[in-house]
Amino acid sequence: MIKILVYDTGSFDGVSWWRNTLPLSILRxxxxxxxxxxxxxxxxxxxxxxxxxxxMFRPTSDNALKIAETxxxxxxxxxxxxxxxxxxxxxxxxxxxxxxSGYRKHFGRMREIYGMADLIxxxxxxxxxxxxxxxxxxxxxxxxxxxxxxxxxxxxxxIACWRGSTAQFTDVTxxxxxxxxxxxxxxxxxxxxxxYYPNLEHGENVDxxxxxxxxxxxxxxxxxxxxxxxxxxxxxxxxxxxxxIAWVEATMAGGVCVTNYAGKEGWECALPEFTTDPDLIRxxxxxxxxxxxxxxxxxxxxxxxxxxxxxxxxxxxQMA
Numbered sequence: 001m002i003k004i005l006v007y008d009t010g011s012f013d014g015v016s017w018w019r020n021t022l023p024l025s026i027l028r029x030x031x032x033x034x035x036x037x038x039x040x041x042x043x044x045x046x047x048x049x050x051x052x053x054x055x056m057f058r059p060t061s062d063n064a065l066k067i068a069e070t071x072x073x074x075x076x077x078x079x080x081x082x083x084x085x086x087x088x089x090x091x092x093x094x095x096x097x098x099x100x101s102g103y104r105k106h107f108g109r110m111r112e113i114y115g116m117a118d119l120i121x122x123x124x125x126x127x128x129x130x131x132x133x134x135x136x137x138x139x140x141x142x143x144x145x146x147x148x149x150x151x152x153x154x155x156x157x158x159i160a161c162w163r164g165s166t167a168q169f170t171d172v173t174x175x176x177x178x179x180x181x182x183x184x185x186x187x188x189x190x191x192x193x194x195x196y197y198p199n200l201e202h203g204e205n206v207d208x209x210x211x212x213x214x215x216x217x218x219x220x221x222x223x224x225x226x227x228x229x230x231x232x233x234x235x236x237x238x239x240x241x242x243x244x245i246a247w248v249e250a251t252m253a254g255g256v257c258v259t260n261y262a263g264k265e266g267w268e269c270a271l272p273e274f275t276t277d278p279d280l281i282r283x284x285x286x287x288x289x290x291x292x293x294x295x296x297x298x299x300x301x302x303x304x305x306x307x308x309x310x311x312x313x314x315x316x317x318q319m320a
Contacts, residue, residue, distance in 0.1 A: 001036050002309060004083075005051035007059065007067060008039040017218075018142040018245060019087050019123070020057050026145060027302045035306065043067060048074060052313055053081040058090070059113045060106040068113045081312050084117040087142070089130045092237035098166055119312050121305070123243040125265055130241055140305050141266075142243050143298035144252065153285040154225050154254030156278035158189035161226035163217070163249065165195045170234065172198045176260070177232035184274045192226065224253045227281055228274060231259040244270070248296060251288040256281050 012021070024037060040047055042063070048054060054071050056064060071082045091107060093100040103110075114120060120137040122128045131137045162172060171177065178200060185191065185203050194217065197208045209224075211217045229250035233239040244266035247257035262272035269288040275281060 002034060002053075002313065003051050004035060004037050004309070005043055005047055005054045006037055006039045007043065007054060007056045007064060008041050009057075009061070010041055014217075014245070015058065015087050018243075019085050023143070023298060023302060023305065026298055027305060030299065030302055031306055035309070045070060045074075048080060049078070051080060053083050053118075053309065055083045055085070056113070057085045058087065059084060060103070060110055062109070065109050065113055068116045072116050079313070081118040082116055083119045083121065083309070083312070084114050085121045085140075086114070086127060086131065087123045087243060089127055089238050089241035092130065092241070094170070094234070094236050094238055096170055097238070098169065119308060121308070124241050127241040127243075130237075138304070138308055140308075141296055141301060142245055142248065143296040143301040144248060144292065145298045146293060148252055149289055149292060150252070150254050152254070153256075153282050154227060156227050156281060157225055158276065159192065159224075159226050160184070160188040160190070160228045160230060160274070161192045161194060161224060161250075161253075161255070162198075162230045163194035163246070169196060169198055171232050171239070172196075173200065174232065174234050176234075180232060180274075181230075187274070187276055188228070192224065194224075221249060221253045224255075226250070226253050226255040227278075228271075229253065229255050229257050230274075231257055231261070231270070233259060233261050235260075240264075242266075247288065248292060251285065251292055254285065256284040256288065 027035065028037060038047065048070055054067065068082055071080055074080050090103050090110065093103060114131065117136060120131055121140040122131060122137055123140065123142055125139050128137045128139050164172065181200050189205065191206045192209055193206065194209045195211060211220065229246060231246040233242065247267060247270050250257040257270040258274050259267055259270045260272065261267045262270040269284065269291045271284055
């Protein structure tokens with residue numbers, strides 16, 4: 001059995017859900033006799049020695065660097081590998097982004113860690129290019145299982161939604177987004193802002209939906225009733241490599257995604273403009289659902305994830 005030691009920082013947010021919690025929980029079920037996971041926030045040398053690979057998700061800390069260095073030193077004694085996951089183009093965060101100052105102090109350390117990785121998983125092809133060493137990086141997109149998708153779209157009730165946090169406030173309050181919202185604000189029966197209430201020129205048809213945890217968001221997503229989910233994105237290198245989670249979540253909710261990035265990688269089934277046409281929304285949702293089942297099916301994506309581990313280990317690991 002392949003033994004994977006997961007460096008667990010205790011973080012549980014949207015990124016953790018899509019890159020760690022959801023896919024690994026399904027992976028354990030898919031390959032129950034082939035792979036096992038141990039989670040530790042403070043792995044010892046003995047823990048690393050007993051593992052075939054150490055897996056890190058967006059590592060930034062001194063502790064993560066020490067663990068990576070330990071793995072590389074241990075490779076002189078036995079085969080043990082370092083796998084790093086990356087979901088955002090951190091090094092191309094716009095200077096005005098709320099997280100830029102926080103990550104900037106970690107840039108050097110993160111480059112060291114990713115530079116030592118034997119395998120890098122990225123969520124998009126553009127991010128794979130940004131990592132640099134394409135030989136060690138492969139695309140592992142964010143994905144869902146078929147049973148996470150509804151069988152039909154939400155009934156049309158003229159409801160538009162936006163979901164996000166302070167991490168997205170520069171996108172949703174950009175000048176182009178303000179004008180876009182102002183133009184369409186009164187063409188829907190209701191607007192619902194999830195997680196963050198941006199400073200826009202709101203009308204009387206606006207609701208704010210707060211949630212404390214990621215699981216609360218997903219529990220409510222299916223009953224959101226949203227027909228259109230808006231995702232304005234400022235054009236920049238950081239957003240060029242962004243994973244289309246907003247589009248996937250819109251489809252999970254029975255709605256369609258509207259974004260100025262429509263047509264680009266990951267956003268092929270999104271709409272470039274708002275609409276109140278129920279037939280167009282239905283057809284777009286159906287196309288989105290079919291596209292997810294073909295390209296973002298977690299069972300197939302996990303197959304790629306698992307096979308990349310097997311290749312890393314040389315394909316010689318004996319399965320239990």
